Every structure is written in C-alpha cells, then in structure tokens.
Amino acid sequence: IVQLKALDLNVEQFNAAMLGAGLLLHFTSGVIGCIKMDIPWRHLLRDHCKVYVRGLQVGLAKGPASGAGRFGLDASFAGAASTLGAEQARPRQERPRYSEEGIETLTRLVQLVLSRMEVCFE
Numbered sequence: 001i002v003q004l005k006a007l008d009l010n011v012e013q014f015n016a017a018m019l020g021a022g023l024l025l026h027f028t029s030g031v032i033g034c035i036k037m038d039i040p041w042r043h044l045l046r047d048h049c050k051v052y053v054r055g056l057q058v059g060l061a062k063g064p065a066s067g068a069g070r071f072g073l074d075a076s077f078a079g080a081a082s083t084l085g086a087e088q089a090r091p092r093q094e095r096p097r098y099s100e101e102g103i104e105t106l107t108r109l110v111q112l113v114l115s116r117m118e119v120c121f122e
Contacts, residue, residue, distance in 0.1 A: 002039070007032040009058070015065040026065035030058045049113060054122040 009030030018025060033055020040047035 001036060003034065003036040004032075005034045007035060012065075019064050024063055025060050026063065028059035028061050030056075032056055044113060045109075047116075049117045051117060051119045052122055053119065056121065 009027075009032065011027035011030050014030070015026045018027075032053060034052075035054075036052040038050040038052070040049065
C-alpha cells in the first residue's frame, strides 16, 4: 500500500482543461487529505488496483480563471515538444537500450492496469 497525505492540487492544469472544454467555472484551490493506493503486485493482471481518496476539497468560482490559457496545457506541451525536437536533432552516439517491441509491451501492460483501476472516494 502506498499512501500520500496533504496534497495540494495544481489547479492551473484543471483550469486549462476546463477552459478547453468551454466550461465557465474555474478552480480556486484544491487539496486531497489522503490518497492511498492498494496495488496487488502478485496478481497485477488479474486483480484491480484500488485508489482511495479521502478529504477532497476544491474551491470553484464562476468564469474563466484569470490568465487561463496563457500558461495552461498548450504552453507546457509546446515547451516539451521543442525540447524533444532539439534532442532528436542531435546525432545519437550509442544504440538504444530498449527495443520498440519491449516499449510497446510495457505500454500495453500499463494500459491494462490503468483500465482495471478503481477509484473510491471516502
């Protein structure tokens, strides 16, 4: 079991998503009192992972957030894309350690585990 307490939520990311969805509300604050994950490591492909959320508190207000979109998801993705492009432009000196097949297998495993995840609010 993995447990984290007193987590402040990054409301800017939520606000950018809400603005993109055309919602005229924004988050002013967000806190999770405790989040606990129960991961069945021995039966990961058969049993569900469970996430327990306790003490979720959010503040909402009417209208879009001030400055929303200016530093939202689009800006962070653009920065990551330009960094990735710069890294790809450099010639590689060493062979990649992981095969594409291995990465695809890991991707399918992660998707399976996430599709079987249960979230419980207490």
